[in-house]
Amino acid sequence: MNFASDNVHGVHPKVLQALSDCNEGAMGAYGSDPITARAEAVYRELLDAPEAVVRFVATGTGANALVCAQLSPSFGRIYCHDSAHIHRDECSAPEFYSHGAKLVPLQGEHGKFSPDTLAEAIRFGKAGSLNDGRNAMVSITNATEWGTTYAPAEVAALAAVAHEAGLPLHMDGARFANAVAGLGCDAADLTQRVGVDALCFGGTKNGAMGAEAVIFFDPAHAADFDYRRKQAGQVWSKQRYLAAQMLALAEGGLWLDLARHANAAATRLGQGIEQAGGTLVAPVQANEIFARLPAEAHERAISHGAAYHVWQDQPPAKGEPVTVRLVTSWATRDEDVSRLLDLLRGA
Amino acid sequence: MNFASDNVHGVHPKVLQALSDCNEGAMGAYGSDPITARAEAVYRELLDAPEAVVRFVATGTGANALVCAQLSPSFGRIYCHDSAHIHRDECSAPEFYSHGAKLVPLQGEHGKFSPDTLAEAIRFGKAGSLNDGRNAMVSITNATEWGTTYAPAEVAALAAVAHEAGLPLHMDGARFANAVAGLGCDAADLTQRVGVDALCFGGTKNGAMGAEAVIFFDPAHAADFDYRRKQAGQVWSKQRYLAAQMLALAEGGLWLDLARHANAAATRLGQGIEQAGGTLVAPVQANEIFARLPAEAHERAISHGAAYHVWQDQPPAKGEPVTVRLVTSWATRDEDVSRLLDLLRGA
Amino acid sequence: MNFASDNVHGVHPKVLQALSDCNEGAMGAYGSDPITARAEAVYRELLDAPEAVVRFVATGTGANALVCAQLSPSFGRIYCHDSAHIHRDECSAPEFYSHGAKLVPLQGEHGKFSPDTLAEAIRFGKAGSLNDGRNAMVSITNATEWGTTYAPAEVAALAAVAHEAGLPLHMDGARFANAVAGLGCDAADLTQRVGVDALCFGGTKNGAMGAEAVIFFDPAHAADFDYRRKQAGQVWSKQRYLAAQMLALAEGGLWLDLARHANAAATRLGQGIEQAGGTLVAPVQANEIFARLPAEAHERAISHGAAYHVWQDQPPAKGEPVTVRLVTSWATRDEDVSRLLDLLRGA
Amino acid sequence: MNFASDNVHGVHPKVLQALSDCNEGAMGAYGSDPITARAEAVYRELLDAPEAVVRFVATGTGANALVCAQLSPSFGRIYCHDSAHIHRDECSAPEFYSHGAKLVPLQGEHGKFSPDTLAEAIRFGKAGSLNDGRNAMVSITNATEWGTTYAPAEVAALAAVAHEAGLPLHMDGARFANAVAGLGCDAADLTQRVGVDALCFGGTKNGAMGAEAVIFFDPAHAADFDYRRKQAGQVWSKQRYLAAQMLALAEGGLWLDLARHANAAATRLGQGIEQAGGTLVAPVQANEIFARLPAEAHERAISHGAAYHVWQDQPPAKGEPVTVRLVTSWATRDEDVSRLLDLLRGA
CATH class of the missing domain: 3.90.1150.10 (Aspartate Aminotransferase, domain 1)
Incomplete structure (x- = not known):
């Protein structure tokens, strides 16, 4: 009767099996192996995003913090919900990875903020002097930290506000699968088709051992990301075992x-x-x-x-x-x- | 016939088996599970270091960079060999984690530097003005990047020089097992008994999937390390799978x-x-x-x-x-x- | 009729005169000059703090951010008022200098928070998991960003709460002179005698050109601070001109x-x-x-x-x-x- | 008989006079004053660079470190001479400001490296894997740390190599005036006309109190630089006094x-x-x-x-x-x- 968190549970048998299945033989290190190539392709397909850049890391904090550092300068303002995991629960990893970006918490019921709230905050940041830092990005969690979901139309509305201000939209999808399942939509419907620019597609909470996909729908947003990931100690030498986990989850819609x-x-x-x-x-x-x-x-x-x-x-x-x-x-x-x-x- | 690196190969069957063996049931997250507790104890024993703080991370770069950040301030000087992995091959992860520490490369044949070379460099750093930064720590790799080893007496001599200047000694042990095997000594003989203060005990290159132990022999050196590891995105929620790998390697001297x-x-x-x-x-x-x-x-x-x-x-x-x-x-x-x-x- | 800010005005004639007066001859660089030594002594005396470490920098943002980096690790929680300059108006300089510390804003009327509010926040941080970061320091602004002041007894009450939790208390004194003048107390009464551990004693807004004193009342808090200041590009080679400004302000109670x-x-x-x-x-x-x-x-x-x-x-x-x-x-x-x-x- | 450094001497009388001359009345803060506007224009003219972005800071370390952070990502490789001030004498400020960039020291007689040496180093960095970091920028000091100068043709040759690899060229001009005077050339001949992208034009060592101009010849290189400078605590509220120093130096060719x-x-x-x-x-x-x-x-x-x-x-x-x-x-x-x-x- 353990309902403490979804990460107190183990690894799904098919994910474990996948680790064994890819174990044979020598393969290129640091991601230059065929399993990684296949997994990246599968996630591009799953998201109907043939141009997307897909990379795998082992932890959700690593995934989110890397995206924040990638999309925000050290003097950036990152808009997120007051209850956002990146703001409340990652020991200021986004600030560390980005070297100082400011998480600006927004209010809203049940873990969600509205387009108006976002627009208002962005307006303030834009009107501000140098003192306030520069508007940099917007982050939403889906499913949220309060177990609710943003539907595709809601994401689209937030994306519209963000994009109008020139800001990319990040989705922390530690429980992305649960959001998609809850909404009964398509993964693409909830992301690239409604303006999400970067997605952390969680595996760990959903049966993986420790695996998350970081996805940039526009390759321009991923420029030099491999260096950033390497410098953060988030690149595995035996990358195939990260990729295999995510592959197993994708396979057959697991x-x-x-x-x-x-x-x-x-x-x-x-x-x-x-x-x-x-x-x-x-x-x-x-x-x-x-x-x-x-x-x-x-x-x-x-x-x-x-x-x-x-x-x-x-x-x-x-x-x-x-x-x-x-x-x-x-x-x-x-x-x-x-x-x-x-x-x-x-x- | 792949001799490109030790990380092109897969995972040893016993390590894979250990992942399955620990899969049953719910366990505390973020390291509060019994497997992690057991693995930490086993490594303390293996190193004859009952007071040591043992933590597990997934990558060698993460392990080394965390130790650098733990033992050096942003304005510190970290002495290492010119061929050191931390200096040459980690995309300046130590500089990133420590926020600017200076890796000071030392020369020496076959990947090793001598106590005299170290003493000379430390003397310069000590005599220096603020401009040079502050002497902070010494790092050696064992086995070295040139496939050679520092014997216990050699480590002791370097430790003596470092400690005389008040500097802790770090051992990058990505191939620590190979050093111990090559020297025919005890793990403790090569580390805490000869003055090593922090050890990165590599698992990945030696049959693990992605697992390294970071060990501080003096708990004072590990103060707040758990926060640092968390902020760096190096803490797994399902930590048991990191610990299980290292346990499997320790078991029966594998x-x-x-x-x-x-x-x-x-x-x-x-x-x-x-x-x-x-x-x-x-x-x-x-x-x-x-x-x-x-x-x-x-x-x-x-x-x-x-x-x-x-x-x-x-x-x-x-x-x-x-x-x-x-x-x-x-x-x-x-x-x-x-x-x-x-x-x-x-x- | 310019009431936009106190920094739209120029430099007091006596401060300008002091710059000329110290201009003659060669002097040691980087603070090794007699003017700097004298100014440091004068501020120690002014604060009745013979052991204090006094250093001069040119900007208030530099002063505050250096203190935050000195007293908080990258994973620290820094408690301050929601309207605090360090939180709202420094382009996340404290986060940058500290490499990620979290500013935790507290509520309270007229720019001030109460000991109860502080105690409650600290309690939460203490009870928290790694996810929340580690309680690191408390910062108050005096005079506050709302033009009000904390009286000595109020500072003492906040210091008591901070110290009970082992946290140092920082006072952002960009308008410290105005606070002392408004309260009619002694500089020491408002700082070291009531538990302030670090003070940024502002000169710029009070007639200097660009000069602030950073004061650590306990030298232990200032360990290695000179390296930190140097690395931040906040050390002047011709330091005498920073010191002379602060000396002129101290002279005769100007x-x-x-x-x-x-x-x-x-x-x-x-x-x-x-x-x-x-x-x-x-x-x-x-x-x-x-x-x-x-x-x-x-x-x-x-x-x-x-x-x-x-x-x-x-x-x-x-x-x-x-x-x-x-x-x-x-x-x-x-x-x-x-x-x-x-x-x-x-x- | 003090020949210890050029920064042991005071401030030229005309610079001091300029501080008095601009003292009257209220002016916009943080650089929105007419003195700053005029000084920026004068330096654009002096360098025959009508599009250039000119900003003033108080210290050479601040100026250089800001440029490094502006032109290099945290995982960048910055090529400079082994004796470069940014590498040897700034307490790793460039690493701190850039959050980890790697200064790659090049050898060469009398403080200068050759185009071939640079080309070779860049080639290595380019061929390298992620482990090496990404080629980011080239920095030369002129006059060098060994009191020699790069003539315009030499700068052009280095710029050609840098630009061919897509890297901007920075000139640390702490003693830029001495280089120009020694070479008998024009300031523009030594900079923008021969491919310099960013120049730190030193004032402090040449009679100012503490003032340097940071100049980006291509405004694209200066994107968001004002935020960066603010976050680093390098923006003065009473900016006119920085600008006035640099104006006085420019006036009449002083x-x-x-x-x-x-x-x-x-x-x-x-x-x-x-x-x-x-x-x-x-x-x-x-x-x-x-x-x-x-x-x-x-x-x-x-x-x-x-x-x-x-x-x-x-x-x-x-x-x-x-x-x-x-x-x-x-x-x-x-x-x-x-x-x-x-x-x-x-x-």
């Missing part, structure tokens, strides 16, 4: 199947929580549930071994409802969902 | 067996090359051979599919001997060595 | 006389604005006035050549009161204050 | 007169040293003399109060000739030259 599984578990969990007297804090649109649980339900669940995070700044007050975050994954078992719901209901 | 295999192949190759009319450019003390090959021998080998690097600045002149680098590994097959030697001999 | 003059003009202007139907947005405690002016008063003043900044995010709506910032300085003439007040009153 | 004076003193000193039994280590082409002095002559000079630097790595051996550096300046008096020569001759 990435989507796994995300659908996780999302379905989240939906069921969210509905069950409401039935058990809890309240959803944000709509469940991907694989995360943010909810307020009755105190006794929470205590019962915890005391019987359920694992998830309390998600409030203050320690819970005695007897008061507790705000929590639960995350489902490709590895979440139906019986664990059932068991947790039983506990919450006091059944 | 790391040493693999290095001995590679070294033996190198020794045989080196001797065979001399018999075939080649000349060794540096003594073969680990798993790399630097040699001058007769032009026709080289051309014959290449034309029959042997892969290795020409190792000279100028393109080879027609008919002149060619300086080359050959690297053996855990995966080098005896028959490949035989075949290459046959080719070189014109047999 | 710094305080000038600040008192500026403050008095601000007080008079603030009172006059209220009498003219304006409203003060923040109390006038130093040399800045933030006020809402009736639209017609504002338009009259502007159209007659008064210079000051509109201080609101949105363009003023027709006929609505306008929020403005006015800054007085050592060079503000009484007749300019009178003239502006006449205009505002429609006299 | 900069050239001062440099000619310094050069003439150097020439006389160099000739006198040879007559006194010393040997010149490098030709005297600007305002620095590098010479080997007989031991007794050196001791006599020092013991009578002459100040200059011993310029050898090892402490001088008893009775052996001593290699020294002497620097003349705008402020060097004829009688000091005479007195030193008398001492050296034992007169």
